[in-house]
Amino acid sequence: MSTTTAPAAAAPAIAKKPGGIGRAREFGILAALVLVVIAATVKNPAFLFSSDGWRDLLLTPSILMLVAVGQAIVIITRNVDLSVGSVMGLTAYLTGRLFVDVPGIPIVVVVIAAVLLGAFLGLVNGALVAFAKVPAMVITLGTLYAYRGINVLWTGSDRINASDMPKDFLALGTQQILFIPVLTIIAVIVLALAAWYLRNIRGGREYYAIGSDPSAAELYGLKVTRRVLSAFVLSGALAGLAGVFYAARYGSISSQAGSGWELDAVGAAVIGGIAITGGVGTVWGAAIGAMLLMTINRALPILGIPDFWQRAVVGVLIIGAIVLDRVLAVRQRRQLIEARDES
Amino acid sequence: MVDAASARSAPPTALELHRVVKSFGPVVALRSGSLTLRPGSIHALIGENGAGKSTLVKIMAGLYRRDSGDFRLHADDVDFTSTAQSKAAGIAVIYQEPTLFPDLSVTENIFMGRQPTGFLGRIDRKAMRTEVDRIFRRLGVTLDPDRITEGLSIADQQIIEIAKAISLDASVLIMDEPTAALSGVEVDRLFAVARSLRDEGRAILFISHRFDEVFDLCDTVTVMRDGAYIDTTPIAETTVDELVRQMVGRDVTELFPKQEAAIGEPLLEVTALTRPGVFHDISFTVRAGEIVALAGLVGAGRSEVARAIFGVDPYDEGEVRMLGAGVARRNPTAAMRSGLALVPEDRRKQGLVIDASVGGNITLAIRRRLSKWGLITSGIENRAAKEWASRLEVKTHALDTVASTLSGGNQQKVVLAKWLATDPRVLIIDEPTRGIDVGTKSEVHRLLSQLAGEGMGILMISSELPEVLGMADRVLVMREGRITAEISRDDATSENVMFAATHSSELHS
Numbered sequence: 001m002s003t004t005t006a007p008a009a010a011a012p013a014i015a016k017k018p019g020g021i022g023r024a025r026e027f028g029i030l031a032a033l034v035l036v037v038i039a040a041t042v043k044n045p046a047f048l049f050s051s052d053g054w055r056d057l058l059l060t061p062s063i064l065m066l067v068a069v070g071q072a073i074v075i076i077t078r079n080v081d082l083s084v085g086s087v088m089g090l091t092a093y094l095t096g097r098l099f100v101d102v103p104g105i106p107i108v109v110v111v112i113a114a115v116l117l118g119a120f121l122g123l124v125n126g127a128l129v130a131f132a133k134v135p136a137m138v139i140t141l142g143t144l145y146a147y148r149g150i151n152v153l154w155t156g157s158d159r160i161n162a163s164d165m166p167k168d169f170l171a172l173g174t175q176q177i178l179f180i181p182v183l184t185i186i187a188v189i190v191l192a193l194a195a196w197y198l199r200n201i202r203g204g205r206e207y208y209a210i211g212s213d214p215s216a217a218e219l220y221g222l223k224v225t226r227r228v229l230s231a232f233v234l235s236g237a238l239a240g241l242a243g244v245f246y247a248a249r250y251g252s253i254s255s256q257a258g259s260g261w262e263l264d265a266v267g268a269a270v271i272g273g274i275a276i277t278g279g280v281g282t283v284w285g286a287a288i289g290a291m292l293l294m295t296i297n298r299a300l301p302i303l304g305i306p307d308f309w310q311r312a313v314v315g316v317l318i319i320g321a322i323v324l325d326r327v328l329a330v331r332q333r334r335q336l337i338e339a340r341d342e343s
Numbered sequence: 344m345v346d347a348a349s350a351r352s353a354p355p356t357a358l359e360l361h362r363v364v365k366s367f368g369p370v371v372a373l374r375s376g377s378l379t380l381r382p383g384s385i386h387a388l389i390g391e392n393g394a395g396k397s398t399l400v401k402i403m404a405g406l407y408r409r410d411s412g413d414f415r416l417h418a419d420d421v422d423f424t425s426t427a428q429s430k431a432a433g434i435a436v437i438y439q440e441p442t443l444f445p446d447l448s449v450t451e452n453i454f455m456g457r458q459p460t461g462f463l464g465r466i467d468r469k470a471m472r473t474e475v476d477r478i479f480r481r482l483g484v485t486l487d488p489d490r491i492t493e494g495l496s497i498a499d500q501q502i503i504e505i506a507k508a509i510s511l512d513a514s515v516l517i518m519d520e521p522t523a524a525l526s527g528v529e530v531d532r533l534f535a536v537a538r539s540l541r542d543e544g545r546a547i548l549f550i551s552h553r554f555d556e557v558f559d560l561c562d563t564v565t566v567m568r569d570g571a572y573i574d575t576t577p578i579a580e581t582t583v584d585e586l587v588r589q590m591v592g593r594d595v596t597e598l599f600p601k602q603e604a605a606i607g608e609p610l611l612e613v614t615a616l617t618r619p620g621v622f623h624d625i626s627f628t629v630r631a632g633e634i635v636a637l638a639g640l641v642g643a644g645r646s647e648v649a650r651a652i653f654g655v656d657p658y659d660e661g662e663v664r665m666l667g668a669g670v671a672r673r674n675p676t677a678a679m680r681s682g683l684a685l686v687p688e689d690r691r692k693q694g695l696v697i698d699a700s701v702g703g704n705i706t707l708a709i710r711r712r713l714s715k716w717g718l719i720t721s722g723i724e725n726r727a728a729k730e731w732a733s734r735l736e737v738k739t740h741a742l743d744t745v746a747s748t749l750s751g752g753n754q755q756k757v758v759l760a761k762w763l764a765t766d767p768r769v770l771i772i773d774e775p776t777r778g779i780d781v782g783t784k785s786e787v788h789r790l791l792s793q794l795a796g797e798g799m800g801i802l803m804i805s806s807e808l809p810e811v812l813g814m815a816d817r818v819l820v821m822r823e824g825r826i827t828a829e830i831s832r833d834d835a836t837s838e839n840v841m842f843a844a845t846h847s848s849e850l851h852s
Contacts, residue, residue, distance in 0.1 A: 216443060
């Protein structure tokens, strides 16, 4: 017979704290990231110690970081958003279009418009998931194609070029403050806000609760539908912001902008320790995961690994992360149960 | 005591249900539920499984909406459409099986959805922690508030549920068999807390199968039977015998006839089956012509044992033998070939292909045998299905009727037909009559008895005491993953079965 006193005393030190495992995971991938950077830099110092190398290290992952943070929030609620790449494409094109069609439009207005469009597209996703009671994977697979279709219809063979957009806006993509790219600073601020919200605000904790056990969440009287809806809106809005970043960074937007990013976003979240079954993980992990994913992509050619194998390495990374999580979870459960049975 | 009780009938009621009705499709779960809870009173609600207690609780919790009848809280009419409304109105429910978030900490589980907040809506973790420490001190537990709830024992999870209700400061506290998985010491502590909550003027509803607890703790008792209110009496004016008579209300043995059958050679032998944390050292034998009941409370590990024997779930130690030959682990096909059949508890999920036809369902498990050169014709299928459908009197116009449109009783018969078509030597049947009407119930019982008469061995898992007592040649009682008693048909009474199912080794007053 277990008593109420024993398990706490007998349980091993592992994972007694919420997120104990999560924090270990984040340090793990951070270490992996540092390792990759060091290896690539040793091989070619320009990887880190050149203005281009330094900028690429921080700038490119910043965009994926935003998308991965949104994706992480959705996955934490035990859903998934496969449409973020298409949302990025649409908002990136909207950004360019606004600069072309409304000369002299303030940059802030454009950013707000893109974020709002992203949030709206996320709202559509969330509403379909929450009210139609169809798994998010199916719904967002549908909107992935639907949003891309709208994009193709709208853009046609048109292409927005750097020359169509104001210099000030494009400067955002390259500008640095104290050697840190502006876009990276914005992305980190957004990341910190999201992390703070998820940790310290009721709504944020409810995302975890819903993902941990949806039926218990209903019993607790949590507003599950509204919460899930908001997760998709957040994911859409962040993808919208990422669309603006994309436009500023690359300066050239076709109807295929952002395609394939949804998989990178899911991959980054999973590598970063977000459990695909919901309820576990932090956006910090997802952000580091995004950084690792992008950096590996850039480091592998330098390390002399043929192009062909690069995607495979990413695949191994994702599967490895999932297997690791699974092994840790099983071991943790076993230890907790043994501790209980022994007491 | 009597005077105190009648004096208390004057003050306003905390919660009142009057002639509440709730049905699910054709199944009436609650015919007429009535209940009056008063502040400063601990009220017992008793009744057999299926008497409608849980339905009543779920209506109060806002989980179900009543079809008709009155529901008043502090003299105001209420009609909850969500658990949040019920909670906000001051009703806290502690369910038999706690529902917690396994990935979150103990503290977070207690405060989820209503955490204390400070500046900018920031959750005040310190305040949360202080409150948890205060509640745990009051409950006398030393559970680590920061650990995740994954892997906690039911008893510990229960403590968290109680802490939740206390922190909610509920005026009505409903406890649905909270002591089912607690040890004697824990029960005493719970009772002390319940009494102090009562003395603060809260109304408490206590659902339990243990009469000693009811008489120890409660001041009033309401009996329910077959979905209806029977009687409410002050506890001092009634006796255990009187309550049992009101609960059962009929002669147990007449309803559940088991024909005498010659008990033959051992068919199924289970030795020392163990799966840590789920069940331990399970050993028993089922003989030809014998019905062995596996009794116990929900969550005692009975279904898990059945699933392990049939090879659906793994087990770590022990052995299963059929007719003297070992049965492979984790291999339902081998189990079927050895002559075992399992009719699971949840028909819709595990027993039936709900969107397939009746005929298709019946022949599902014997398709290989029916097929000729790997092909199956509808003619062969229909002949085989027809035989069993008529033998079990499945009420349907045609064998191509879709299974989901049948009533619960007929669905159960289809599942039975499917497994009987495999010609098993031993039939394991989990809750054979849950959720089916009384008429079909007795048909199922008659059929089981007949099958035993033909020499089949039957292992019947059942939570319904009359069914266990009426049908079984032998009763095995499980509690918390262990067999705690083996009682022969002649010796089995509701008291000794219930005792073995609920009592921990250490006794409390």
